[in-house]
Amino acid sequence: MNNFKMYYIDLNSSFETKRVTEFLKRFDLEYNLVDATLVIKDEKQKIIATCSKLNNVIKCIAVCKDYINQNFLNKLVTEISKLIYLEKQDEIFVFTKPENKFIFEGVGFDNIFVNDKIAFLTNKINNYKKYKTYIQNLLTGNDIAILLMNCNPLTKGHGFLIEYASKKYQQVYIIPVKEDVSLFTYEERKQMLSLFVKNFTNVALLKGSDYLISKATFPTYFLNEEDKIVIANSEVDANVFVNLFENTKSKITRVVGSEPNSRTTNLYNNVMNTVLEKNNIGFEQVERYTINNNVVSASTVRKNIYENKEWESLVPQTTIEIIKKVDIKKRMTEKNVYKNN
Incomplete structure (x- = not known):
């Protein structure tokens, strides 16, 4: 040198x-x-x-x-x-x-x-193998829905999707996004989910992973980027999902909400649909939950909190309980992420 x-x-x-x-x-x-x-x-x-x-x-x-x-x-x-x-x-x-x-x-x-x-x-391929084993050992039921959710925070829209899946599928598994770049921490978002699903007999919460919707597999989930970059990242994330759930004896369906307001997530859903179909895994996109014809989104909740507008009607009581334990206005100022993630 x-x-x-x-x-x-x-x-x-x-x-x-x-x-x-x-x-x-x-x-x-x-x-x-x-x-x-x-x-x-x-x-x-x-x-x-x-x-x-x-x-x-x-x-x-x-x-x-x-x-x-x-x-x-x-x-x-x-x-x-x-x-x-x-x-x-x-x-x-x-x-x-x-x-x-x-x-x-x-x-x-x-x-x-x-x-x-x-x-x-x-x-660290053994980390990946261990997570795959963890996933496949927990799966029970013949007709399974998998939901990957960020829940930043968990809204009535997330709740609607969970309830929809629980009524249609024999067993529902939710995987929270593990990446800690959101306004609410992974532990807080996981707690929101845990409290919300505790009364569902066929809904279980799994551990989050660095291998699904993270800055490793899908960095543009957290950013706005060119379509071709989003598509390339989506293909990696979708194929990792396939690999984690391949060779299971159960029928697997990935269930997502429609994304009328997010170009990035809409592209992601389109790629996911194509990749899963090629690999004999189901894909269902459910129309987003609305109140007064307005889509209920986590970004709207964050924006309303930041701007001192009404937000509590957009989230379940379990989410309110967790948010009120946090000095949320201070965190918004420090992290400057109320509009994103």
């Missing part, structure tokens, strides 16, 4: 990020959704290798073909992994091109999902 320099670029520098963007275009890669970028430059200050990360996901990886045998990729991955571990993450994921996956397999990563466009790997 004597004639080469490896360093983290300043993501606030348009000059630096433009150079990385242009470099990655040569490899047909898009530079987006990152919180750190590491580059290697030659003696002429030309970028010859780079990789980035978003939370605990390594992505945007490229090395000039003239330097492919210089072990630069290993150096980049080792260095950026140190940063991920410093941020208290205990598992690292990789998004890369399928032709690159063997490189990561050689340094301790295993495939979760690979298609002709993308490879998604982890360095």
Whole structure:
């Protein structure tokens, strides 16, 4: 490395990020959704290798073909992994091109999902296997509905969907989104669900997972991005869902609410429908619950709380009880997420 320099670029520098963007275009890669970028430059200050990360996901990886045998990729991955571990993450994921996956397999990563466009790997495959075993060991019943819910907070709309599924399907399992980037914490959202479903005899709450709707598998769930990026992320998340529920003896149906007001989630639902159909898993989209012809959404509840407007009629009593234990206005100011997530 004597004639080469490896360093983290300043993501606030348009000059630096433009150079990385242009470099990655040569490899047909898009530079987006990152919180750190590491580059290697030659003696002429030309970028010859780079990789980035978003939370605990390594992505945007490229090395000039003239330097492919210089072990630069290993150096980049080792260095950026140190940063991920410093941020208290205990598992690292990789998004890369399928032709690159063997490189990561050689340094301790295993495939979760690979298609002709993308490879998604982890360095803790046993965590994934344990979660899959946990899911499949708990499933009972012949006709099962699976609901993935963020519930930020749980509204009467979520309640309507749960009640609908409980009446139509023999058994209902709810998986809360585990990613803690919402206004309400994972534990608070899980408690909202637990309290709401306690009187349902055929509804059970499962543990959330880093493998379903997280910033690893589906970062654009939490952001607004270009359609093609949303679709690519959705395909990964949908196929991970298929893998987790494959080979079960029960009939599985993914149940979701329609999304008239969310372009991102509507795209996600369309991709999910296509992928599940190809893999013999059911998909049902239920018309959203409305009050006075207005869709009841968690974003409306958050907005009304922030603006001191009426919100309690939009949520069940169990949700009110939990929200009133939180200094919600202070949290909204600190986290600045009342409009998103």
